[in-house]
Amino acid sequence: MLWEIDLHPRHAEDDRAAAQLVADAADLHWDEPLQAASARSYLVQGEALNAESAEKLAGELFSDPVVETAIVAPIGDASLHATPQRLEASENAQLVHVLLKPGVMDPVAQSAEAAARDFGLEIDAVRTLRKYWIAGEDSSKLSEEKAQQLATRLLANDAIEQVVVGPLPFDRLQLGGDYKFEIRTTPIRELDDEGLMRLSREGQLYLQLAEMQTIRQLYTDMQRDPTDIELETIAQTWSEHCSHKTLAGRIAYKDENGERQFDNMLKETIFEATQHLRRQWAKDETQDDWCVSVFKDNAGIVRFDDQFNLAFKVETHNHPSALEPYGGANTGMGGVIRDTIGTGLGAKPICNTDVFCFAPPDTPPESLPPGVLHPKLVMRGVVEGVRDYGNRMGIPTVNGSVFFDSRYLGNPLVYCGNVGLIPKDKSFKEPQPGDFIVAVGGRTGRDGIHGATFSSAELTSESESLSGGAVQIGNAIEEKKVLDVLLAARDQNLFTSITDCGAGGFSSAVGEMGEELGAEVWLERAPTKYAGLTYTEIWISEAQERMVLSVPEEKWEAVCSLCESEDVEATILGKFEPTGRLVLKYAGETVADLSMDFLHNGRPPVIREANYKPLATKPISLPERDNHNDDLLNILGSLNVASKEWIIRQYDHEVQGGSVVKPLVGVASDGPSDAAIVRPVLTSRRGVVISNGMNPCYGDYDPYHMAASAIDEAIRNCVAVGADPTRIAILDNFCWGDCERNETLGSLVRAALACHDLSIAFGTPFISGKDSLNNEFSYAGPDGKKETIAIPPTLLISAMGQIADVASAVTMDLKQSGNLLYLVGNTDDELGGSHFSLVNDLQGGRPPQVNTQSALQTFHAIHNAINQGCLAACHDLSEGGLAVAAAEMAFAGGLGAEISLAAVPAEGDSICATTRLFSESNSRFLCEVPPEKQQAFEAAMSEVAHAQVGAVNETDRLTISESAKRQVDCSLSELKAAWQAPLDW
Template identity: 55%
Template structure:
């Protein structure tokens, strides 16, 4: 029997309002209310159920009678009014439908299929132009959804047809160069000609052609996303200097910069080395206490989020949560982070390139995706940032990170010959196919249609169950190795786990969501919520019973063996066999040219005006600076009970915290501080300076709340444009060089990282490349969380100090942005002074000398003072601005974004000791906190440059994203 349950809201129709708002935004009109008059949602149910059972599901499971009304009908009944129905396309993961199937099973009601839908009512006489906007850009995302006029029919419940085996061989041996390029492009292999020729030569040596599954396996393993071939490959750099060109041959950029810095730091630490595992597992691992190590990983999910924002961000967070879970023998996730880069939400819809979603829709979808996954898994999202720049229009950046705890005796893993290969968790479907290779390509105006299959939809509840099973199995010692199914699915997971050993897989044993998947689709699908374990045969029965007790599926899909080969079979047929050595080490090194142009000569200095209060309000209202409370409030940052410093702090908990602090072991006083640094506008001037400032910012954020800079680990996430352009690659090299120099200066090791290249959009008439963007995430250790401080002013009568040197560094600043200027000098880190200053500040905070501390970043000193004042509800009188940098104009003192600076609130009784601690370093008293509700800053001549009510400043800061 087929049933439809249609559910309508009582009162406000939120989805209808959303659709009307989005249509009006995209068309600059108010016709949305005419075209969509009501919205409903619902379920299609199929199974051996009568009306009694169907109504039981409606009343007990599907509908909230306090908020909704419902109607149960058969599909044969015609709709009373014109409407269209939106369904997920066949094969796209539908978590809500799966939950209904699971619940019906608990009710002992026999459902065989469930689909969710949304329905929109409105007139049928819509113009072709309005119909295109409404159907393709508002009601549905063509990458994952379909629109059906009226009610759907029975065949819309069908997910797959039976598959008849046919081995597909690709005649690669006889292709010419043009044929190889065509094969790579049409197969979405994302491999260049040199790589295709290497594959061709390999199969010529074997005396046979490749099967389709072998080509797909090589493509995902060799993809930029998985193998990082640009950052790990050889580069010939030409750097133009005033003395002439300098030639530099780089064998492996990561090894010579980021990883090289960590190696040097660890050698210097010697016996006191606190790094446990770096760049060797799914996440970086450092020591924490006698029982646990801490691990951290940050990933990107940019291209999928550009195509389907909710699903891309949703699975981005779900994927990075599985990284700590797949590190060692499994770490428990304790908190998440997220950083987003968008174009302006006010972008003119008429200027949108073909195939590109509006930034407001992208932003709302991405935030919802991260929100739903983290909240449903019970993992707090505690730290992040949001950056806006029009160059992220077609390539939004979505960074998600997870911090976990792992027992000290569960760090090492090693599969053994004879261990079963066990798939645990979600079933395999068509979602995410070609995800790894798709992420290695640049986007075009056709990507939305061509790459829809690379988008996945996550199921957080399923992953929560998997996590609970894994952690129990870990403590019982039931497996010898574990990894997650990320990019490339089983191909990547099994290929990496068996790289030093060998493996044999029987693909028909992989649990499937539905019929019809070919052996190749099973192998490369990136369906979510799956982990792969190496399980000794003697432990299989116990693991199977444990999984069953938690409602988690587990299946043996093969075994590890000492052959050095990866063997794939399907229903008794050999479909693929590759040498592990060729798969992981056979990719040819392609020397890439890079170029660094000569330094820009005589950049014009910025012009300063005499309206600093107006400028301050404008900077506070910049999207990159303003309050992100609309986003933060959607996240649960209290779950697990270990959040010490939240993302919002202050007297009414709405001020911007520099970093989060969590207590991962409840009852312990030890904590972890998590912060980040990112400033792509500086990269327009010098990517070296931008990278240095990003590290400095991440470190000063965690130091500002009380973390120990000498026990802080950092991660790099490079997001760049098309690195086939020598100038773009040259800027990437400069940024990597800065990472090495700054990490060595601070003694701060990189423990993990990830890159995402080719973030560029191309159509017949437009090309949009993102700015060079480096995100640095810092995880600092806190010995006593009771000594931590927040950024809000605490009480009147305390002294205000600025720590660090202010310079005329306004290039790329927010002052330049709001005044429409492009000149000035970019901020640069003093690698001699900064590490000493950070160490001294940590000592001061540890001694209890500092009541509040805030770093100077976007907007400089004036913004930092304003934020501290309105967060604490405490005013401030700054009367010694002249002493900050006597030779510089007041505007520079207020708005310079020189790095390595902090504003401190200090009780009068601690001023002397503070001055003694900072002897010989840049410490300047600015004024004092006051009870009056104002911020006053006096200039060189004693006149008030700024005299503003805190409420006015706070309103300017909160209004832009108060959605």
């Protein structure tokens, strides 16, 4: 029997879901104002389930009787449809149900089902849903068509959810049918090139013609056709997401300096920079190679102290987040956490990071192309997804940023990062012949099918319906249980290797682990969420919270016992065998037999041409101003600079007790910190410093200088809080458009060249990275022609520094009236791509460039000054330049400041006041120095450009003057209000 349990808020003011619906409808300019009521509901099915047991579930398990009331009845009962009395328009309200589609992961239902069985109740299944009663504000009734439109736009995502207007049309839950085993083959040998590409596209393989031809030739030589699972395995392994074939491909690159041939562009730029540094360190006895494992595991590893190393990885989850923002971001965070858990023999996650790129949240709804979710809904879903995963796992989210540009409309970018702590002797792994292949964690379902190949494709207005299966839903509680088990098993030496089931599921995990050996897998043993999965679906599903271990046979009983103690499933799926082949079996029959060498080395190299033509530098025409008060307020109130407090406060950044410098600092803990500091070992005062750098606007001028500036910014953010510049490691995350276009690929190569040059110049190694290409959205325009929205070339640089003693850390908020203000670093005429240009809609100018020699000297000088205790506060100059940095320091500390532009160190006397205020030149810091430390500070700065530019005072104003003319004169309250207003949701 199927019972429905509806849980209603006791008071109308507690109905947050209804209030959110009304607010969202108003934001998106719905036809008329609405009123609404909501309930959260459970569907519970069981042959022996009666009214008494259903009431018991409602009262003792599902509801909070202090704030909720329950209605319990068999499905279809009229009492379940009655409009709540708290809704004024009760007689005209339209009932709308929103529930997950069959087969979509439902973590709440999964937990509820287990808890119900703990109650001793025999049940078959549980599902959750949301219910809404909606009417016009004047009590008018919505038609079924209008209700459906409203729900589709605001309440449900068609990728994973379905909408039912009126009573539910079923009396049983769909639990899946039995699978009838049948080996399927694809007749690839008979296909011509056009047929190959049709198969690639329609089968969601997303391989290129040369790759499809290589596969055809393999099976022609073997005199047989591939099974479906063999074809899928090759596609997963050769996908852009898994093999990085563009960055690692052969590229003929041409720019204004000539031509250059790359055999493997990634290895010859970013990888080579790190190897160059390590060769230098090996030759110099005074140098220390502190890299442990780079570019060969799930995350990069560097040395931390005598006992522990640090692992760091940042992933992208863009395409799934465009379709289903909550699930995409949720599993993006879950996936990168599993990356560090699966590094070496397992790292303990100690903190998370996140960086998002969205279209402006005030985008007019009527301007949205078909198939695009509104940016505000995307933003809220993404933030909630990251929030829920990190918070529920007990991992602090300590650093991040948000960037807005209309070109992210069809393709939001979601970067998720995780830092892990790993014992030095657990930093490497290697499966052994004869080891069991063991799956640990969640069960396998249809969620995440084709996720890896889907991530390699361009999004279109049809992606939601065609690729909805690529969306995954996470369960953070399950992953926390898995983490606890794995760390215990690691410390007991119960396995020899570990990796996560990321893109490609078991296909990638087992394929990568067994690359040097070989593996035999018994697919029918995999635990599934429901009946009916084919052997291919089991193999390529990206269902979440699963890890794969290689376990010696004699250790299996101990692993099994440990997993049982934490209610975590562990299953033997096969064995690693030294055959050099991947053999997949189902019910005793071989469904795949592939050479590991062909899988990992058989892909034909991608050979592409790349061109870059620099833009001509055009002078910028600066507006004439009596003062720059409005400019400063407008920049502070622009989306890219404005406070992200609405996001930050949703994250737990205190859990685990190691947070030292938080995301928000100052007297009211609402000033923007430059970087986060975490103490991962609570018995030690040594700290980890986390920061990032990114500014896509510079890429519109020159991607080389965009990349260089991002690296400089990430490093100087670390240095500003106290990190040692000789112990900073960085990660690259390239998000680009369609690199089939020569000029797009050319811009990517140019950015990679900058990464190579800056890494070597700063002595800062890259230790890991990730790329996400084809971030474009296509749709049919009003005239029926194809229109495409391409993201701006976007490079995120994440930095992980170290600080010897967290007690020496410095924050950016002003501390004491009478202290002196120093500007360190030269200001140049660099307003191209600046936020001053953005808010004033100006074109032209030169983007910020990096003088690596002076930058490195500046970083070391600032670090020495911090170690000597010379700085009370330090803030890097970035978005908005000097004026914004001074404003942020002042209102964060609740103290006024007076600054003179005449004293600003500048490249040339001709730089005007506007440029001195708002130039975004790199490698600069604004420092607060106590008078008694002035001499020591100036001695520390003796080799770099610096000048005293002002002082801290007890007023509530920031004044910045040029000679006798005040360019800025604003109260702290109006500065802070402008900064906090845009995202004060």
